[in-house]
Amino acid sequence: MELTDIDSCFKDWDDLSAEFKNLEVLNKQYTAKLEEVGELQGKCVKEISHQRYRMSVMKNSLKKFGQDPGYQSAVEQLEKNILVRKSQLYEMEESLPKSNGLYLTIILGNVNVSILNKENKLKYKEEYEKFKLVLSVIGFFLSVINLLVNVRALELAFIFLLVWYYCTLTIRESILKVNGSRIKGWWRTHHFISTVAAGVLLIWPNVETWYHFRTQFMWFNVYI
Structure with a gap:
């Protein structure tokens, strides 16, 4: 729709300026959310690595305890829990950025x-x-x-x-x-x-x- 006179142009510009202020606020919120997402991604990656490290230590320890018949049932249960946790971590990683490779x-x-x-x-x-x-x-x-x-x-x-x-x-x-x-x-x-x-x-x-x-x-x- 074309504007009929200069006053209409100024009025339209004022309306557009008001909308632009809202856009600026929205863009700042968007940028802040992006930064927040980046930080959360980094924390998730760090925590997943921590989980994997702790489970590897635990798995090595379970090999020793598994030789004792008295601990066999408990060891099997923990090993099942570790497998489930690995699957859960894999699902989490699907929603996180990965390295590109060489x-x-x-x-x-x-x-x-x-x-x-x-x-x-x-x-x-x-x-x-x-x-x-x-x-x-x-x-x-x-x-x-x-x-x-x-x-x-x-x-x-x-x-x-x-x-x-x-x-x-x-x-x-x-x-x-x-x-x-x-x-x-x-x-x-x-x-x-x-x-x-x-x-x-x-x-x-x-x-x-x-x-x-x-x-x-x-x-x-x-x-x-």
Whole structure:
């Protein structure tokens, strides 16, 4: 809605200024809550580490007491309690930020990639699956085109896509791993190796050996 005169503009500005003051208060509250959350996260991490340390000490002591038949029942009960507590601590850790690991630290630095909301974790997992599907379809069509025509630029475009695809997969999977995903180690290793292999293909010179390999390679990509 357009304003009809200058007085309306000033009146609207005064109203907007009043709303801005409320926004400032709200933003300060939000910033304070963020700082409070950060402090609470640090305390939780510290307390979880303390719990784990105390339980490890207790578990070592129970090994000695377990040899005495008179303490066997009590030892078994405590061991069950420790297992339950470990499970509880694991659930708590799911809501806390985790370290990135070496690979993500090298790629992204110390950026916090932890997703604390379960719904957002699920969305990120779904986006990961969608990303794989879309790129697989694109890769399929590029492979078919490269089988039908022999254009070096198309070959390089396809191989560069593979490098980018597998490199992106390794990053996304590392983020999923940080956020509690149970992606198998062999699956991630396969994508790391594929990234390196695609990089080698990208710099493979346009010589006779490449053309001996090219058709089989494109059919392989159509198949997978």
